[in-house]
Amino acid sequence: MKTLKTSQFHILFLPLVLAAFFVAQGAAQDSAPDVGPSQPHPLEPMESHVDNVVGHAKDAKMPYRRYCAGCHGDLGDGNGENAVWLDPKPRDFTTATFKCRSTPTGTLPTDQDLFNTIGRGLTNSNMPIWSTFSSQQRSDLVAYIKTFSPRWEKEKPGEAIKIPAEPPVTIESISHGKALFTKLECWKCHGPHGNGDGPSAATLTDSKDQPIRPYNFAAGGDDSRFKCGSTNSDLYKIFMTGLDGTPMPSFADVIQPNDAWDLVHFLRVLQVNRHSKENNVLKAAGGKIPPYVEKQAELPAVQPENRAAGGGN
């Protein structure tokens, strides 16, 4: 009988061996070597919708475990094995409370908000920039994150706030922003010069009673980022929606959109090491902010300790 040549034999036999292996494994899938605390199940048939991409929770099961569970935990409760070493603590998805939203405080974020957070990362935390994920992978993860809290089944995300066009930066807008900074008592946490060293700074805790530090505007240069973005619009959005789960409240009910833009312009000049149009305007004005002449009625007071449940990143 004609025998196979050695090379032919191996080329034929190798796939057979592998096929047998895969088949055997497939039959034993329920007992696959999947150890320790594992993915939750049954998995909700949750979806996300970001632009034209539909994310499916079931497709993010493995990526979540690979990339996210170490910090956020298999249960999504922020108690991954690394959480104990992290500061701030990882986000607890079971509360569905998120800092970075385009929606009003206390409401669920949009899928796009979560999508953006994954791709942007969170500065001053251990949350990396997961920009290597494809849009599909990110959307799948958004859907998966939503399976951890029943809130996503009972509530709809809030409606994204409207961000009006940014007015031109003027020394007057900066001056007004400074007045608001004082009036709203932002300085109590962020410090009079934005160094994050206000008189209340050392006492702040998040909704899980973890110590939390106010943002230091003066640190960093051109590459500085805020928790939820790096643009003026992101900054506007931060104090108009608040950072839920932290002492940073929403100011949407206490200032008007144009006033908010003035505050943005002032906060930018606190970033003294950053090249910006705001700093250019200030420099052109001789480097000093003139006193603001009050033109409006007195602003209502705001309670800075407002915070929603959640905490961490």
Add this chain to the structure above:
Amino acid sequence: MPPGTVVGPSSVRSRTEEDLPRGGLWKGFPSTCFVFALAIALWECSLKNLPQEFGMRMGTQSRICGKLPWLQSVATAVLVVVFLVLSASQSANALPAFARKYGLRCSACHESWPMLNYFGQKFKDNGYQLMNDRDAPIWQNASYWPITLRITPFWSRESTNKVAVDTTTGTGETRLTTTGFNLSGLDILTGGTLEKNISFLLVPSADEFGSFHFESANVRFDNLFHSPWLNVKTGKFELDSFISEKRTLTLSASGGEYQLFHFIPVNDGNIFGQLGDNQLGAEWMGHSADDRTRLSAAVFSSTDGNVDLPYGQNSYSWFFAGSQAFGAGRLGVQRVGGYALVGIAPTTYLTSAGVPIPGSGIGNKSFSRYGFEGLFYLGSHLDFQVFTQHGSDNAFFGACYGDIIDGATPCTANNTTGTLPPGTVNPTWNGAFVETHYVWNPQFTIFQRSEWVRMSQQAIPGTPSNLGDIDNYVFGYRYNPFMTSRAGFAFHNEYAWIRQRGTSPVTGTDLSSSSLMLGFDFDF
């Protein structure tokens, strides 16, 4: 909802531990091991039933295998299970350097440790930085010490079909098969950031006998002028192929290397064109912000990574690589690219009392290696690495000029400016490999690699056209019983078979070897 309203878990039900599937630490693993061991044993027995094809002599072991085909299967399976049970008592409680620094699981950067995934490749390309404020050493705990140790104790069965042996009639060839417990070399990996955008990698490495050398030692400056396209490093480093032999999942004696990364034609004296050896030089590397586009160019001394310039004084090589990643929907992010290694190296040496003088190499001749590389994902479980090569050496190398320092037989008489045998031409070859990974979950990966090298032109006229051709097949799995940022630990089971045409020591017939390896690969 007004500001300050408390929302959260008080009124809603979240998943609890009770919702988790029940399963022991090793649930399902024994059956996996058994099936694998069975496959290996069948393979081995099948080989032994083809003695004519291999020119093998049917020994006692083969006869037993023929009569009791399941005996070897059972024995192998028992061995695997013994390893399994033993491993349950293993623990690793120290910290892998990078994972510890950032608090990420190994699986965040490694598709299966040590093979990098896209995120890990980006981390490496950014100079071991995540590009956030946690990169600077100032964020590290003062007790942080960026050191990882890696070593692999293992049991293996090694078999070579033709080993030169003394006989009553002279010299003959015989099959030699050995089994036993063994130990790999040791890698001491240290790396990280010295300051934001200044990173280093230092890898003192010992072979299994404890003899140390520096596998890697380089410093890298990243994001010069705030551009990800300007990254420079100098020292000893791995050439920038995104398919990395240093991070291969295969470990055995017959399957642990990419043949194309070290291929040298039979009787060729050029040791300088080995992609898999770390080189001494400088490299520019640039990449897009998302790392989808990668480019690099390196210049290095033609010393095959050896220190003190033991070969020529003015011989350099260059390596260029580029790749582009692109999304393919649900299939995942694919990457394709190419590379080229071109260089010159000495072919003759000055001598003193007949002994070559280190560093005196002259008569630089050229060589080149270039090809395609690709990494293709078919969903989140299955991927293929494809690597091709066309290689060419100058005819002088093909005629055995080149590495006289190592004294590689038969290249021992080329210490003066030589002449080529009539008709000598540049040796050329082509090769490719396909490596497949089936990532069942981040803890369990099955792999295979099939590799072929074919000579397309022999240097010396009359040489058999297939002399030196290589076939290499390897398959196995890696299983990580736990997955944290604290340590890496994998049960590794692999079988490999390799054949090189016409290179047996006495008869000049085909030489083949196989390895069956069961080991514990760990780092901490």
